[in-house]
Each structure stands twice: as C-alpha cells, then as structure tokens.
Amino acid sequence: MIFPITDLLDVQESIEWMTRYFHPNGLRCPGCQATTEQARLFRTRKRGLADYRCQLCQQVYNLYTGTIFAGSNLDARRLVLLLRGICKGEPSTVLAQELSLSRLCVHRWRQRIQANALALCTQEALADEDTETDEMFQNAGEKRRKAQQSA
Numbered sequence: 001m002i003f004p005i006t007d008l009l010d011v012q013e014s015i016e017w018m019t020r021y022f023h024p025n026g027l028r029c030p031g032c033q034a035t036t037e038q039a040r041l042f043r044t045r046k047r048g049l050a051d052y053r054c055q056l057c058q059q060v061y062n063l064y065t066g067t068i069f070a071g072s073n074l075d076a077r078r079l080v081l082l083l084r085g086i087c088k089g090e091p092s093t094v095l096a097q098e099l100s101l102s103r104l105c106v107h108r109w110r111q112r113i114q115a116n117a118l119a120l121c122t123q124e125a126l127a128d129e130d131t132e133t134d135e136m137f138q139n140a141g142e143k144r145r146k147a148q149q150s151a
C-alpha cells in the first residue's frame, strides 16, 4: 500500500524547513545579499514556491536558487521527503512510488545529492597519528592514503 504521504505534509511548513536548512541566514538575493524585505514578490507558483525580484539589483530568485535544486519544479514537500528518503537509504523504487516520481528521476536526484554531499566532506587530514573509532566515520580515507605514501 502506498500512503499519500506528500499530500499529508504542509506546503508552507516544508518551505520553512527548507529555508532554515538551506538558507540559515535567511533567504537573500544571490546578487547583492539583500533580504526578502528588500525584494518584491514577483510571483507565487502553483505549488507554493515564491519568486522574489530584488529591488536593489533586479535579480529574480527563490528558495531553490543557489542550491542543487535550482531550476527544479518539484514542490517543497516532495523535496523534503526525497531528502529524507535518500538520507534513510530508501530504495529509489519505493521513493518513486511514494512521491509520484519516476524511478529514473529519483535515481538522478540521489546521484546529485550524494555527489554534492561527498564534495562537501572535508579533505583535511586528521590532526594526530592515532585513529579513534569515531574518526573512522569522518574522513578515514586521508589517513589511509597518508600511510600508503610513507610505506
């Protein structure tokens, strides 16, 4: 049975969660960093996403601008559930059914999100020579490469 989980989430709550998570300093103009109070609501899309036009530099932006979701027409509820499912390791076929997306679409988003997460991992070596258990999950690759070079 497929639960209508997307329909059960609130659009505005999802937008606010994404704003807090992806724009911790508040949604701002990507051109001049002006706040949304210094912008005019340009339009609100069918799925609740608001486009703003900056009154200082005229740039149009929205919640997804400057994120890997830029240009996407997925609504915020689906993106929240997609992120949640990918973080939990849900299979693409299950996510595709629950979110009414194609399996290929979910697979492509998973690849983009995981590649982005990998790119954001720190590449700095750990400070000491001894490896603690919890450090193995942080950046185990650096010490391994370092050990191979010195051998």
Ligand SMILES: [Zn+2]
Pocket: 029, 030, 031, 032, 033, 034, 054, 055, 056, 057, 058, 059
């Ligand atoms: Zn601006």
